[in-house]
Amino acid sequence: xxxxxxxxxxxxxxxxxxxxxxxxxxxxxxxxxxxxxxxxxxxxxxxxxxxxxxxxxxxxxxxxxxxxxxxxxxxxxxxxxxxxxxxxxxxxxxxxxxxxxxxxxxxxxxxxxxxxxxxxxxxxxxxxxxxxxxxxxxxxxxxxxxxxxxxxxxxxxxxxxxxxxxxxxxxxxxxxxxxxxxxxxxxxxxxxxxxxxxxxxxxxxxxxx
Amino acid sequence: xxxxxxxxxxxxxxxxxxxxxxxxxxxxxxxxxxxxxxxxxxxxxxxxxxxxxxxxxxxxxxxxxxxxxxxxxxxxxxxxxxxxxxxxxxxxxxxxxxxxxxxxxxxxxxxxxxxxxxxxxxxxxxxxxxxxxxxxxxxxxxxxxxxxxxxxxxxxxxxxxxxxxxxxxxxxxxxxxxxxxxxxxxxxxxxxxxxxxxxxxxxxxxxxxxxxxxxxxxxxxxxx
Numbered sequence: 001x002x003x004x005x006x007x008x009x010x011x012x013x014x015x016x017x018x019x020x021x022x023x024x025x026x027x028x029x030x031x032x033x034x035x036x037x038x039x040x041x042x043x044x045x046x047x048x049x050x051x052x053x054x055x056x057x058x059x060x061x062x063x064x065x066x067x068x069x070x071x072x073x074x075x076x077x078x079x080x081x082x083x084x085x086x087x088x089x090x091x092x093x094x095x096x097x098x099x100x101x102x103x104x105x106x107x108x109x110x111x112x113x114x115x116x117x118x119x120x121x122x123x124x125x126x127x128x129x130x131x132x133x134x135x136x137x138x139x140x141x142x143x144x145x146x147x148x149x150x151x152x153x154x155x156x157x158x159x160x161x162x163x164x165x166x167x168x169x170x171x172x173x174x175x176x177x178x179x180x181x182x183x184x185x186x187x188x189x190x191x192x193x194x195x196x197x198x199x200x201x202x203x204x205x206x207x208x209x
Numbered sequence: 210x211x212x213x214x215x216x217x218x219x220x221x222x223x224x225x226x227x228x229x230x231x232x233x234x235x236x237x238x239x240x241x242x243x244x245x246x247x248x249x250x251x252x253x254x255x256x257x258x259x260x261x262x263x264x265x266x267x268x269x270x271x272x273x274x275x276x277x278x279x280x281x282x283x284x285x286x287x288x289x290x291x292x293x294x295x296x297x298x299x300x301x302x303x304x305x306x307x308x309x310x311x312x313x314x315x316x317x318x319x320x321x322x323x324x325x326x327x328x329x330x331x332x333x334x335x336x337x338x339x340x341x342x343x344x345x346x347x348x349x350x351x352x353x354x355x356x357x358x359x360x361x362x363x364x365x366x367x368x369x370x371x372x373x374x375x376x377x378x379x380x381x382x383x384x385x386x387x388x389x390x391x392x393x394x395x396x397x398x399x400x401x402x403x404x405x406x407x408x409x410x411x412x413x414x415x416x417x418x419x420x421x422x423x424x425x426x427x428x429x430x431x432x433x
Contacts, residue, residue, distance in 0.1 A: 020408035021408075029397060097386055156389065
């Protein structure tokens with residue numbers, strides 16, 4: 001009887017120790033698995049392609065799978081040719097490259113947002129957890145909502161960033177959602193970017209859905 | 210420290226980029242008229258927005274230079290900016306055109322749009338117009354004017370515009386971004402405090418239980 005109790009206590013003590021030890025390790029933003037990369041082959045649902053929409057600025061971006069629902073602000077280019085980023089203080093704010101393709105139009109639209117700020121997780125913290133076939137929706141100023149499907153999630157090192165693959169046009173309406181990721185060090189910060197590749201598969205008439 | 214410096218740089222760059230994008234709008238009053246896309250073809254729909262009208266403000270836009278008349282700007286999704294739309298009529302010559310907005314609060318901002326030839330977008334745009342005669346006429350008109358090569362539209366009938374853009378098959382292309390994006394500082398990285406707390410609670414409970422058990426056992430031996 002008391003030996004059973006003793007075992008229970010020992011197991012509880014071990015579980016407690018494990019929790020403390022495991023919890024003390026640093027938690028980093030989710031990283032995509034190799035199965036979500038282009039190299040792993042296309043997803044079953046990526047065949048559908050919708051005809052591009054006429055250009056109209058975006059209002060909000062939603063990614064239901066990772067609970068993202070964020071307004072989009074316009075972003076320009078920094079002096080070095082890199083994309084500007086939204087002000088980091090607001091954890092729920094992303095931006096789109098306003099001099100490029102608007103989401104839903106023919107070409108490649110680019111959206112960027114922070115994975116975290118100094119205080120904690122930000123809008124695209126969960127981007128690395130996306131899966132092929134997940135939906136991304138962008139409501140637009142013309143009242144339409146452009147619906148995209150995720151083709152792949154890739155991770156790129158900052159010093160080997162494939163500009164054309166990420167920013168280049170593929171002749172249809174595509175979307176890139178970019179945030180930081182790919183390992184972190186205290187000295188140099190995040191090593192690269194997590195990039196979600198998506199293409200237009202449908203259009204809804206209402207801006208809210 | 211470094212982030213503050215970065216923020217400042219970004220803000221300064223943002224202002225200068227806006228200035229570059231719309232030379233007609235000056236940064237001095239901190240508000241410009243953004244025209245999107247800034248390079249378009251006849252038939253395209255333009256979206257204009259400005260923060261000059263103030264939060265919730267409205268205004269009247271003047272696009273008569275384009276032959277598009279006047280249009281209304283009303284508060285956009287972000288309440289601080291007013292948004293309006295217009296469609297570039299077919300038959301407008303390539304060139305740079307000014308568009309102005311007078312806000313109900315009295316402020317006036319100007320922006321500009323570069324129009325290029327119609328042909329490289331005609332497919333998709335005509336599709337949208339369901340073959341109206343308007344677009345057919347527009348196309349013919351464009352053809353003639355290119356042949357004559359005259360220059361009526363604006364200050365600069367686009368010596369630089371028609372061919373240079375076009376990487377994406379859609380109007381308004383300047384340049385694609387390059388390189389990675391700085392979108393995180395690591396503030397989300399750290400121990401899982403909830404898990405540590407749970408573990409500590411379990412450990413405390415186990416310790417309490419153990420003490421109780423030992424005590425009982427001790428008293429049991431004494432009693433026996």
